[in-house]
Structure formats: structure tokens, C-alpha cells
Amino acid sequence: MAYELYHILELSSGASADEIKQAYFQLVRKYSPEKDPERFQQIRIAYNTLCDPIARENYDVMQKYGDQVEDLIDQAEKKMQVEEWANAIPLLKQILILAPRIDVARDLLGLCYIHTENFDFAVKIYKALTKTNPDVSLYWNNLGCAYKLQAQCLKDGDFHKTQFYNNARDCFEQAVKLESFNSAPYLDIAETYLDQKNYSQALAWAERAIGADGKADYNDFEALFFICRIHFYSDELEKIEVIEKRILSLLPKKSDIRQYAASRFANMGIEVAKLAANATNFHLWRAAFQFLKAARNIEPNNVGIQEVFIKLRK
DSSP, rough: TTHHHHHHOOOOOTOHHHHHHHHHHHHHHHOOOEEEOOHHHHHHHHHHTTTTTHHHHHHHHHHHHHHHHHHHHHHHHHHTTTTTTHHHHHHHHHHHOTTOOOOOHHHHHHHHHTTEEEEEHHHHHHHHHHEEEEEEEEHHHHHHHHHHHHHHHTTTTTTHHHHHHHHHHHHHHHHHHHHTTTHHHHHHHHHHHHHOOHHHHHHHHHHHHTTTTTSOGGGGHHHHHHHHHHHHHTOTTHHHHHHHHHHHHSSSOOHHHHHHHHHHHHHHHOOOOOOOHHHTTTTHHHHHHHHHHHHHSSSOOOHHHHHHHEEEEE
């Protein structure tokens, strides 16, 4: 039923705020939680939505344009799934013309701006979202990502680069406060420090990511692999083997996650080997060998990894 919440309060969709409040108090006296708990709950939900100006505006818009909005969101998401970010932007803007306060559309638009490197627009969107939804970790994390990527696009020595990294860390730390069990913002903070060659802080935050959910298991692979990257960049290659052993102790035998872990190490080894071939750098060759050796240890029966490993040793 269209405008159902108004019907529950026995009002028209044009009711004033005072009329909504008055109707609520009259109905809860008539349908108390003791007499009719189900009807009372319906009245309570209707009132909570309609007494909030923003929630009411969103509700009214969805009653009027709901099908059109849902269709546009569906079209935009399909564009985003095939990474046609720029083509999704006009669709999302159409939604926001119809429904300026639909947060899901604003969030998707922010992601499109991030992927098209329109960072100033992305920051503007996520600043607004975190202001109206300060308890939503996702928006803080996306705002942090916009700042982080903006910093990565700038040259070293640019004053704004440091400022953007600091802004990113502030946002990620807010996300950590809201969802301390989620390892993603810890690793995002670690990445900002790694980009700035602050290896000790990068390592500290990556280690915090490992224990974020209160248990050690294969879900900690990304954090442990990130630590391997830190040791690579800080020229502490002997420590990669130590982390490899930690990873092996957590991975289930003969599993997809084990194959995935091996492929990550192998791909990293191959990429480093390409760099070594172009730079004739012995340190890079050692690093490539270390990553491929770890891949082989994780998946010793993987023929492809064995072939690459043998070729590299030659």
C-alpha cells in the first residue's frame, strides 16, 4: 500500500509535524503495548520515520518515485560491476535529482568518483555522508580511501600529500572505533604509513589487523601478506620466511584459500622478478626468490609455481 505509514497513523501524506505527533499520542493511548502490542509496534515505527524530517523525505520520495529509483540504481550497479564508472555517474545523478537524500545513491556516486579519480567530488560526498551518518563505518572508510588515493597521486614533497595522508588516517581511525573487529581500516592505515616509508608504524597497524576479530585463522592472510610486503620494502627479506611460517600454521590443507595464498606469493615473486630483470638488482632477485619459495612451500604440488621457481633459480 502506498504511503502505508501515514495510513497507520490515520493521516494524509500532507500532514504537518504537529498533526503527526498528535496522532501518535492519540493512537498509543488507544493501542497500548499491553492491549495490542503488534499494532503498537506498527504505530511506533510509523511515527519514528515520519517525525524525522530526513527519514520522512526519503520515505515520501520512495513512495512517489520508488520504482524509478530502484531501476536507476540497478542500471548504475550493472555499469559499476563491469567498471564503467563514468557511465554510472549520470544514472546516479538522476536518482539524486529525484531523491537528494538517498544515501545509497550518494555512496555509489562517491565510489564512482573515486574510481574516476575525481577525488575532490568524492571527498565532498563522503564528508556529507559522515556528517549525517556519523555511526556508519563504511562512509568513514570510503572517505579515508578518497584521501589516501588522492595522496598517492601527488609527488613526494608536496605539502598536500602529507595532509591527505593525515586526513585519511583520521577517517580510518574513526572506522576502527566504530567497527574494531574489522581488519580493513587497520590495513588501510598501515598502507598510508608504508607509502610514507614509516615501516615501524605500518608494521604495528598490520599486526593490530591480525587480532582485530579476536581470533587467529586463515582470514588473517591479507594482513600477514601485507607484513611480507613491509619486510620487502624495508629490506628485511629474512623476515618474510618467518611470516610465511605463521601463514602456513593458519591455512587449512588442500583448500581454495591455500591456493589463493600461494598465487598471491607467486604473483608477487613474478612482479619483483620483472623489476629485477629491468634493474639488474641483486636485492630484487633475492626478494623474488623468497616470494616464490613461499608460494612453493604453501602449494608444493603446484606445477606452475614449481616451473617458475626452477626457472628463477637458473
